[in-house]
Amino acid sequence: MHSASESTSGTGVQVREGVLRLKDGRRLAYVESGDLDGVPVFFVHGNPGSRYMRHPDDRLTHGLGVRLITPDRPGYGLSDYQSDRTLLDFPEDLEQLANALKIGRFSLFGVSAGGPYVAASVWRLGERILRSAIVSGASPLKRPGGMEGVNRDYRNAYAMAAWPEWLLHPLLAMHDRQVRANPERALAAVLAHASKDDRHVLSDPLIAAQVQGWRREATRRGVAGMRREAHILASPWDVPLEEIRGEMDLWYWDGDSIVPPQMGRYLASRIPRTVPHFLPGGGHFSIYSHWRDILAPLARQSA
Numbered sequence: 001m002h003s004a005s006e007s008t009s010g011t012g013v014q015v016r017e018g019v020l021r022l023k024d025g026r027r028l029a030y031v032e033s034g035d036l037d038g039v040p041v042f043f044v045h046g047n048p049g050s051r052y053m054r055h056p057d058d059r060l061t062h063g064l065g066v067r068l069i070t071p072d073r074p075g076y077g078l079s080d081y082q083s084d085r086t087l088l089d090f091p092e093d094l095e096q097l098a099n100a101l102k103i104g105r106f107s108l109f110g111v112s113a114g115g116p117y118v119a120a121s122v123w124r125l126g127e128r129i130l131r132s133a134i135v136s137g138a139s140p141l142k143r144p145g146g147m148e149g150v151n152r153d154y155r156n157a158y159a160m161a162a163w164p165e166w167l168l169h170p171l172l173a174m175h176d177r178q179v180r181a182n183p184e185r186a187l188a189a190v191l192a193h194a195s196k197d198d199r200h201v202l203s204d205p206l207i208a209a210q211v212q213g214w215r216r217e218a219t220r221r222g223v224a225g226m227r228r229e230a231h232i233l234a235s236p237w238d239v240p241l242e243e244i245r246g247e248m249d250l251w252y253w254d255g256d257s258i259v260p261p262q263m264g265r266y267l268a269s270r271i272p273r274t275v276p277h278f279l280p281g282g283g284h285f286s287i288y289s290h291w292r293d294i295l296a297p298l299a300r301q302s303a
Contacts, residue, residue, distance in 0.1 A: 002100050009033065013058035019078060020100050028093055029078035030071040034061030040103045041298050042094060043070040044110030044117045047229045048218035050077040053111075055291040056210040064292065064299045071097055073117075075225020077217050087232050087239065090117045091124035098128075107298035109133035109249075111287050112259060113233055119271070120237070123244050131301035133249035135287050135294055136256055139263035140237050149260030153193060161230035168230060172223040180219070183212045195255035198283030207288050241270035247301075249275045251294055253282025
């Protein structure tokens with residue numbers, strides 16, 4: 001079963017929301033934005049995140065001729081929770097969604113905790129992926145130097161991700177209640193540890209509202225998805241990075257202390273055909289200020 005509806009975004013661009021019933025009975029929710037008749041590019045959101053994560057000015061995406069498709073991962077937004085899921089379960093969901101939308105080959109990119117899913121999908125789906133990109137994407141954490149350059153708060157967060165899920169759940173639930181009760185205070189806490197460039201990006205009221213919106217949607221049905229995501233992030237990837245084929249752009253910024261550039265350099269040392277974009281300044285939210293730069297090569301490859 002597959003249903004979809006269309007609306008118009010605040011920038012006058014058509015947006016389509018849909019829900020797909022997967023083979024195992026789970027619901028997978030997604031949003032299509034930009035040019036709905038354009039070249040398909042799938043976007044893998046971060047953690048916590050949801051199908052609403054994108055640049056708030058859909059005209060940028062539309063101008064590149066990109067049909068941006070962003071699914072909720074299991075347990076986020078309107079997508080049903082999937083117990084015991086692993087990194088390698090996501091490519092199957094992605095492929096079913098592409099099939100339902102009658103899309104053959106496509107490009108793919110992901111940000112932050114979405115990065116590992118890009119690597120898994122490119123390896124698992126092979127020639128179906130035309131080009132990919134990882135933006136400020138996490139690398140395997142359990143390796144020498146894996147925490148180098150990570151700020152203290154996120155060192156603690158990455159360490160907590162390895163806790164048993166039953167122990168982590170009440171802490172995540174308490175934090176989520178605080179975020180939902182006072183989203184302005186939660187954003188202020190992010191800004192307190194952000195780079196100068198990130199503070200500039202998030203000073204845009206449209207971007208700040210968009211960030212708060214996809215964060216609120218992420219846990220609309222609780223923190224089970226986020227809890228499972230933490231477990232996956234702390235686990236071995238079980239993806240042979242050396243076997244990944246096709247060109248993959250890697251986008252990282254020196255000012256990012258959540259996912260510092262050393263994580264991207266590790267991926268570049270293991271994945272054969274990477275195109276490195278290691279840039280000065282910036283921060284973890286530089287995906288917004290470089291949105292067109294990131295999407296342009298994906299759009300050209302898919303055209």
